[in-house]
Amino acid sequence: MDSCDKLVFRLQHLIPHGLASAAPKITNNNSIPLQGPVEPTSKNLCVSSKSFEEVTFPMTYGQIAAKIWGPSNGQPVFALHGWLDNAGTFDNLIPMLPENLRVVAVDIPGHGLSDHFPRDIMYHFMDCLLAIERISQQLKWEKFSFIGHSLGGCMAMLYAGVFPEKVVKLVNVDIVRVTTTRAETMNLRLRKTVGKLLKYENAIMQGPEKPITYETAIEKSINGSFGSLNRNACEIMLKRGLKKVNGGYVFRRDRRLHAAPLSFCPKEDQVILAEKVTADVLIIKFIEGPYFESIEDQIEHIEALKKNSKSVRYVEIEGKHHTHLTHPERIANLIAEFFKS
Numbered sequence: 001m002d003s004c005d006k007l008v009f010r011l012q013h014l015i016p017h018g019l020a021s022a023a024p025k026i027t028n029n030n031s032i033p034l035q036g037p038v039e040p041t042s043k044n045l046c047v048s049s050k051s052f053e054e055v056t057f058p059m060t061y062g063q064i065a066a067k068i069w070g071p072s073n074g075q076p077v078f079a080l081h082g083w084l085d086n087a088g089t090f091d092n093l094i095p096m097l098p099e100n101l102r103v104v105a106v107d108i109p110g111h112g113l114s115d116h117f118p119r120d121i122m123y124h125f126m127d128c129l130l131a132i133e134r135i136s137q138q139l140k141w142e143k144f145s146f147i148g149h150s151l152g153g154c155m156a157m158l159y160a161g162v163f164p165e166k167v168v169k170l171v172n173v174d175i176v177r178v179t180t181t182r183a184e185t186m187n188l189r190l191r192k193t194v195g196k197l198l199k200y201e202n203a204i205m206q207g208p209e210k211p212i213t214y215e216t217a218i219e220k221s222i223n224g225s226f227g228s229l230n231r232n233a234c235e236i237m238l239k240r241g242l243k244k245v246n247g248g249y250v251f252r253r254d255r256r257l258h259a260a261p262l263s264f265c266p267k268e269d270q271v272i273l274a275e276k277v278t279a280d281v282l283i284i285k286f287i288e289g290p291y292f293e294s295i296e297d298q299i300e301h302i303e304a305l306k307k308n309s310k311s312v313r314y315v316e317i318e319g320k321h322h323t324h325l326t327h328p329e330r331i332a333n334l335i336a337e338f339f340k341s
Contacts, residue, residue: 052094052105054113057135062115064131065107065240069094074102075339076144077169078132080152081105082321084224084253086112086240089149093324096332098339106135108152110254112240119204122197123257125178125265128155129162136166145169145279147335149324154178158265160281161273164308170279171335173324177274177301178265179292186264196259204255211248214238228289228320236325267297274304280311282338284331289321313338 056063067087075098081089087105094103107114109131110123117123132155136144145168148156153172160167203209212220221234221241229237242249283302305312317323317330324331 055104057138059109059115059131059134061118061121064109064115064135065113066135067105069103069105070099070101072102074100076139076141077101077103077339078135078144078146078156079103079105080128080146080148080156081108081111082150082152084111084257085149086237086253088112088237088240089322089325090147091236091325093147093328093332093335096328096336098336101339103147104135104139106131107240108155110257112252116254117256119201122259123254125155125158129159132159133163142166143168145171145339147171147173148175149173150175150321157277158270158273160277160279161270162276164276164278167277167279169339170277170281171338172281172283173331174284174286174289174321175292176283176285176298177270179297193259197256200255200259208245209250209255211245211250213248214242217242217249217251225322226290226320228322228326230326233322233325267300271301271304274301275307277305278308278310280338280341281305281309281313282334283312283314284324284334285314285316286319286321286323287316288319289323311341 052067052069055066055068057066065087079087079090079094081087087107090103090105094101094105097103109127110116117127136142143166146152146156146160148154148171150173153175154177156167156170157172157175157177160170217238218231218234221238222229222231241252243252302312302314315334317334319327319330
């Protein structure tokens, strides 16, 4: 493809739709618009000085790193971050949630302080299902809940459909479910992915990345998030996402994660899985955040969730994709009340 074709392809199939635009309201079972947009509020927050502990969980190839918040006998919750982020994305939100939650914020494989996959193994959405199963068994958790942002929400939604008997509550932040590229361009997407994977594999074999300055890392993080991260948010996430080396810093994440797509999961399959979800569901959409698919497709999925879930709620909040990190007070009450109900 020439440069013009590449730009069109990226706009149509790689960059989320409606990156800075609002979407129509989604309705509930009684066809009454659900709450949204919601005005930011800070009253009645369960603000605390919660401390956390750093832990690792053994996998077959290495270790998964995580931060654990809350009492050992608390209500078990997994917190899953977004693509190229890390567990630090929840650092500002978790202390505002109820004290009785036992939150395990995981660095997804290849992210943060977690080990990378071996060089001949590529990343896939389904890998997280296996990781969560391993960790839940090590923790001896038979039932638990999820708070998932972006990619983490995608994986939480999948898990809730595959293992519905284990998931009590599901909070998805700025995402509804896994999305796919258009079927008619899947061959182009796969072709592009193979090329990018080989490129990154060769680069890794040739040695470490060229060090950059801390300020450059901040700039790259802000630009890569389309401006949804501010400097303070970057500094929080770079604690786990950046490593100091001779001559500067390098990002800890596996470079191969840049080779999209991470998965292909047909819409029809996801609708069937949504119908199996029995957990209470809260979907929080940031109005200025990305819309990865049409509102019609989102409605279809939400309607499918209602088949077996007793509670499905969709709420719109002012903010960008990382508002849970930059302005956690806007959603802390919603999540706190959801877990109390």
